[in-house]
Amino acid sequence: MKIKQVMASFGLFLVASSMTHAQQAPYPVARVSLVTHSSPGGGTDVFLRDFSKQLSTVMKTSFSVENVRGGSGATAVAAVAKGAPDGSIFYGTTPTYIQTTLLSKPPVGYDGLDPMLIVFLDPELIYTRADSPHKTLADVMAFAKANPGKSRWGASNPASLERIAMEKLARAAGVKVPIVSHEGGADQMIGVLNGTYDLGIGEMQELQGQLEAGKIRLLATLSETRLQGLPKLPTAKEQGFNVVVRKFRGLASPKGLPDSVAKAWEDAARKVMELPAYKAEYTRENLTPMVLGREAARKFTTDFAAETVTSFKELGLLK
Known part of the structure; x- marks a missing residue:
């Protein structure tokens, strides 16, 4: 009888150990x-x-x-x-x-x-360099309308949400501007900082460093409402440009x-x-x-x- 009880207890121990091992199984690759x-x-x-x-x-x-x-x-x-x-x-x-x-x-x-x-x-953010003469999104659009061919905007690669968003923004403003594509936001940022582009577009993760360094200025968010962390930054929509995108x-x-x-x-x-x-x-x-x-x-x-x-x-x- 005792042998049976011991064997039964040992069996339960093995089951419990197996379950514990399954719960703690490591990720399959290193x-x-x-x-x-x-x-x-x-x-x-x-x-x-x-x-x-x-x-x-x-x-x-x-x-x-x-x-x-x-x-x-x-x-x-x-x-x-x-x-x-x-x-x-x-x-x-x-x-x-x-x-x-x-x-x-x-x-x-x-x-x-x-x-x-x-x-x-x-959320997608529209920005310009800190020393740009354009203080608002409306300033950029006014310049583009008054100076055909002189304003240039940056964007990510041709099929990106950012590129499509910039195309939508140009249509909403009724302006025709060259939108130059890049493989990534870091490449685009260089063009904004050196004055090649009047506008750039990106997310806070890739803009944070230059923003904290005082190198760029945000002009708009392309969200439906203002961002909780940036309550003073207006949406493009409330500035008269009905463009909202979701990334x-x-x-x-x-x-x-x-x-x-x-x-x-x-x-x-x-x-x-x-x-x-x-x-x-x-x-x-x-x-x-x-x-x-x-x-x-x-x-x-x-x-x-x-x-x-x-x-x-x-x-x-x-x-």
Whole structure:
């Protein structure tokens, strides 16, 4: 009888140990590559570096950020699509990978990856250099109208949300200006700082350093309402230019990623969002947290793509 009791107890111990081990199972790979089309210092580059720094402590694995440029993001998307679906490689998503697919029709589009997470909504900001003679958005538009061909604006790559937003802004103001594209926000910033461009567009993460250094001045946010962290900054809409855009930041994987890995990322992301230091950081940068796991991220991406098609048709970019 005692032998049976001992064996039964030992069996329960093994089950409990197995459950504990399953709960504490380590992430399946020791190193994760986060790929972006953005240049170093650009919005997605900064997001991935800041986010992965926090994730490393939660997921107990190492991260690296790889800047794969070219093709308005298509090169980076194709590189990740070829990767192993084992949790070792992901693409940092923004509306650009959807827009590039729709406009350029590359061999591998956004639908060649599997959306895994949506992490933030990120407001777009219009800015100029600090010593610019243009003090308001209306000043820039007035100059562009009075001096055809002399005003130039910067933007990210041709298929980016930023480029489309600038095209919308020009239409709303009734001006025709050259809008010069770059592979990332850091390259565009140089053109604004040296006076090549009267306007630039970007997110607070990539503008913060130059803003704190007093090198640039914000003129408008392209959000529906004023930002909580920048209550004095007017929207473009309230300044008479009805342009509102929505940018997201997230992650997509090669197709075939196990559900368990996707769930590990969702759980880790939710924990990271609650870390006091990171919460203070993303609040300061006016990022709006919106953690969506795999199924919700898939639906969000599909809906966003449908909205983009409608917008492109209205702009005459798609038939």
